[in-house]
Amino acid sequence: MEILIIQVLNAVFQAASLFLIAAGLSLIYGVMRIVNLAHGNFYAFGAYVSAWTVGAVVALAASRGVGLGLFWQLLLLPVGAFAVALLGALIEPTLLRPLYRRPEEYVLLITFGLLMILEDVLKLVFGGTPLTAGSIMDAMGSFRIGSALYPAYNLVVIGIGLIAALGLWWFIYKTRFGVILRATSQDRRMASALGLNVGRVYVQAFAIGCFMAGLGGAVVVPAQAAVLGMGIDALILAFVVVVIGGLGSLEGALVGALIVSAVRTAGVQFFPEVELAVLYLIAAAVLMVRPTGLFGRA
Amino acid sequence: MPVKRSEPSLPLLLAVSAIVVAALAILPRFIGIYQTELLIYSMAFAIAALGFNLLLGYTGLLSFGHSAYFGAGAYAVAFIAQRLHVQSMELLILGALLSTVVIAALFGYVCVRHTRIFFGILTLALSQVLWSLAYKFFWVTGGTDGMRVPRNAITLLGGLLDFRGAGAYQRFIYSYYYYVLALFVIAVAIMWVIVHSPFGKALQAIRDNEVRAGFVGIRVRRYRWIAFVISGLFAGLAGALWVPLNGLTTPDVLYWPFSGEIVFMTVLGGFRTFFGPIIGAVAFNYLKVYAVASSQYWQLMLGCVLVLLVLVLPSGILGTFTQPPPWVRRVASGKGAFVGASLAFLVALVALFWVWTDRFGTAGDLSNVIGTVAVIAAILAWFLLMALVYHRGGMIGHAWLGVLALLLPPIGAVVGFGGPALLVLPVLGFLIAIGLGAVLPSRVPTEQGA
Numbered sequence: 001m002e003i004l005i006i007q008v009l010n011a012v013f014q015a016a017s018l019f020l021i022a023a024g025l026s027l028i029y030g031v032m033r034i035v036n037l038a039h040g041n042f043y044a045f046g047a048y049v050s051a052w053t054v055g056a057v058v059a060l061a062a063s064r065g066v067g068l069g070l071f072w073q074l075l076l077l078p079v080g081a082f083a084v085a086l087l088g089a090l091i092e093p094t095l096l097r098p099l100y101r102r103p104e105e106y107v108l109l110i111t112f113g114l115l116m117i118l119e120d121v122l123k124l125v126f127g128g129t130p131l132t133a134g135s136i137m138d139a140m141g142s143f144r145i146g147s148a149l150y151p152a153y154n155l156v157v158i159g160i161g162l163i164a165a166l167g168l169w170w171f172i173y174k175t176r177f178g179v180i181l182r183a184t185s186q187d188r189r190m191a192s193a194l195g196l197n198v199g200r201v202y203v204q205a206f207a208i209g210c211f212m213a214g215l216g217g218a219v220v221v222p223a224q225a226a227v228l229g230m231g232i233d234a235l236i237l238a239f240v241v242v243v244i245g246g247l248g249s250l251e252g253a254l255v256g257a258l259i260v261s262a263v264r265t266a267g268v269q270f271f272p273e274v275e276l277a278v279l280y281l282i283a284a285a286v287l288m289v290r291p292t293g294l295f296g297r298a
Numbered sequence: 299m300p301v302k303r304s305e306p307s308l309p310l311l312l313a314v315s316a317i318v319v320a321a322l323a324i325l326p327r328f329i330g331i332y333q334t335e336l337l338i339y340s341m342a343f344a345i346a347a348l349g350f351n352l353l354l355g356y357t358g359l360l361s362f363g364h365s366a367y368f369g370a371g372a373y374a375v376a377f378i379a380q381r382l383h384v385q386s387m388e389l390l391i392l393g394a395l396l397s398t399v400v401i402a403a404l405f406g407y408v409c410v411r412h413t414r415i416f417f418g419i420l421t422l423a424l425s426q427v428l429w430s431l432a433y434k435f436f437w438v439t440g441g442t443d444g445m446r447v448p449r450n451a452i453t454l455l456g457g458l459l460d461f462r463g464a465g466a467y468q469r470f471i472y473s474y475y476y477y478v479l480a481l482f483v484i485a486v487a488i489m490w491v492i493v494h495s496p497f498g499k500a501l502q503a504i505r506d507n508e509v510r511a512g513f514v515g516i517r518v519r520r521y522r523w524i525a526f527v528i529s530g531l532f533a534g535l536a537g538a539l540w541v542p543l544n545g546l547t548t549p550d551v552l553y554w555p556f557s558g559e560i561v562f563m564t565v566l567g568g569f570r571t572f573f574g575p576i577i578g579a580v581a582f583n584y585l586k587v588y589a590v591a592s593s594q595y596w597q598l599m600l601g602c603v604l605v606l607l608v609l610v611l612p613s614g615i616l617g618t619f620t621q622p623p624p625w626v627r628r629v630a631s632g633k634g635a636f637v638g639a640s641l642a643f644l645v646a647l648v649a650l651f652w653v654w655t656d657r658f659g660t661a662g663d664l665s666n667v668i669g670t671v672a673v674i675a676a677i678l679a680w681f682l683l684m685a686l687v688y689h690r691g692g693m694i695g696h697a698w699l700g701v702l703a704l705l706l707p708p709i710g711a712v713v714g715f716g717g718p719a720l721l722v723l724p725v726l727g728f729l730i731a732i733g734l735g736a737v738l739p740s741r742v743p744t745e746q747g748a
Contacts, residue, residue: 035415035418035419037558095605095609098609099608099609102612104414104415105354105360105565106608106612108360108362108415108418109561109562109565109604109608110604110605110608110609112558112561112562112604113600113601113602113603113604113605113607113608114601114605115555115558115601116597116598116600116601116604117597117598117601117602117605118601119597119598119601120595120596120597120598120601121598123594123595124595124598232554232555236422236426236554239419239422239423240423243419243423247415272434273434273435274430274431274434275430275434276426276430276433276434277427277430277431277434279430280423280424280426280427280430281427283423284408284420284423284424284427287412287416287419287420287423288408288411288420291411291412291416
């Protein structure tokens with residue numbers, strides 16, 4: 001029973017961060033029809049920046065003889081997400097915009113180039129040693145489930161995931177900007193004809209998508225270290241999520257993240273050898289039966 | 299937009315091919331064993347890229363999962379060699395092709411139901427199934443350790459050549475070079491026949507307009523499926539040839555970034571041309587080996603090359619000559635723009651070359667990065683310059699001007715004294731070409747909007 005509870009919590013914890021990444025990927029595809037292969041590396045970028053910032057500030061405070069409170073550390077955590085959003089806002093107008101009139105292969109390729117660049121930029125800037133913001137994890141302690149201990153921070157991540165899902169839903173379906181975003185996603189030229197600044201909408205959508213990826217990285221980094229190559233692994237999982245849920249669909253990203261995390265958690269417990277293969281097969285099966293995913297529209 | 303294809307006539311093509319193959323055949327006598335080995339790798343990748351391009355360039359399907367078939371070929375060879383103790387390379391290749399056919403037929407049957415981005419993602423997802431199996435079933439596949447295929451465990455030409463005892467490495471490289479070269483020539487010939495056959499024309503019709511192709515009676519999905527299987531077969535052959543050379547196959551060749559590299563090679567060479575993928579594979583292989591050798595940040599450099607390529611030269615190395623991007627056309631047809639841009643590239647070339655000779659050899663990884671970037675940028679500047687002169691020459695009806703631009707730099711490099719002096723003759727040559735291009739009257743009216 002304890003194990004079941006712990007595994008369910010683990011699954012939801014994984015789903016929370018996976019949802020953040022996948023929602024960003026899905027949002028970017030939904031609005032701009034770009035499959036962003038560099039998205040996983042945006043996630044890694046967010047993780048690195050957050051871990052580095054928290055670590056650096058804690059060390060700085062310690063060198064002055066002050067202990068940095070948990071509240072301030074948590075407040076520092078989203079720095080990575082903002083950094084990634086800024087990066088996205090720079091990349092879209094410079095590298096992606098010139099390619100919208102060309103066949104979609106080129107956009108895919110340029111994001112693959114970005115992936116390679118970001119992978120090494122992370123290595124160049126942060127070095128090869130894994131970075132973590134473990135001080136947050138330690139400061140939050142853990143609580144008991146039966147006879148087992150469970151880190152309290154994981155619940156925070158689940159909370160952030162929920163808040164992000166709700167926030168994103170409210171943002172897209174209840175605000176004026178959300179209407180603009182959806183209008184642009186449905187018909188770019190009509191939106192432009194109605195006087196919307198499509199270029200600006202694209203930058204904003206791309207930056208928000210990047211922000212989500214960065215946030216996914218930021219919330220993960222107190223629990224798991226930021227390592228090189230994490231982006232490439234994460235991208236494939238995020239792909240599976242959006243393929244199952246439907247490219248461009250927010251609900252799909254949520255449901256997909258839950259499914260993928262549940263299968264992974266169960267897989268690690270019961271069928272560790274084929275855990276990943278099963279995920280890809282599920283994705284392939286969904287694509288075969290419903291190419292637009294469970295929640296996607298054509 | 300219909301793509302104009304200016305392909306040379308068959309006799310000319312055969313003559314040029316014969317010269318190239320003859321040059322490749324005598325090349326190992328002049329270059330070292332290491333360069334010979336690199337050429338074998340290049341030819342193996344070229345076969346994979348050629349197969350990939352049947353889908354991308356000729357059928358209009360972007361597969362992001364061709365690592366699956368390359369890896370399937372590689373792992374099949376490893377399995378048969380290790381478990382069944384088969385030594386003959388011919389049998390190993392046969393086994394690899396059979397396994398690749400099965401996998402490509404199965405995956406292809408699923409994938410060709412979709413096009414565009416869904417096709418890409420589906421191929422990606424399926425290739426990752428194979429990757430995760432190779433990665434996780436370590437007691438069968440060795441996991442990340444991979445499977446070894448030592449060269450002393452294989453024989454060529456039905457047991458005629460084996461590689462045991464002293465000097466095995468040398469003997470292996472030099473015999474394997476000709477072995478791969480022969481298969482490479484056969485593969486290129488087969489692919490040439492395929493794309494120029496009615497079947498190949500049907501694929502191009504499907505690429506250009508799926509609906510119309512269906513109306514004239516082409517069974518679109520079945521044709522795509524067959525193209526998919528053929529394409530996978532070429533990748534499988536490439537993988538099979540690659541294993542003994544590498545001595546080892548790891549899940550890395552099944553992982554999706556390797557699929558990206560195959561796409562990269564093809565686009566680098568130019569996917570709208572037949573020979574583009576071959577040139578792209580060779581160029582990519584050298585680029586990667588060079589970048590990896592000079593710095594741990596080689597991905598950064600390759601990534602920059604890819605980004606630049608997509609933004610500046612979307613039609614690739616060969617495509618820049620056959621289908622120049624609009625800006626090359628525009629610049630080459632205006633006299634002032636042509637002279638200005640050419641001189642700018644020339645100055646950049648010299649400056650970058652100077653940076654390279656100055657920087658290279660100094661210690662430190664980052665300085666190596668700068669040196670390597672300078673080299674790559676210099677190659678790009680040289681290439682752009684050549685493209686401009688070539689097109690200017692072509693446009694004013696003086697094809698020899700283009701030939702001059704093509705020939706002078708290598709001649710200069712051979713005759714030059716080494717170091718910065720290496721540049722003097724090519725620069726002079728380019729200056730002559732630019733000057734002539736600017737002075738001679740334009741005979742062909744400016745072409746717009748191509």
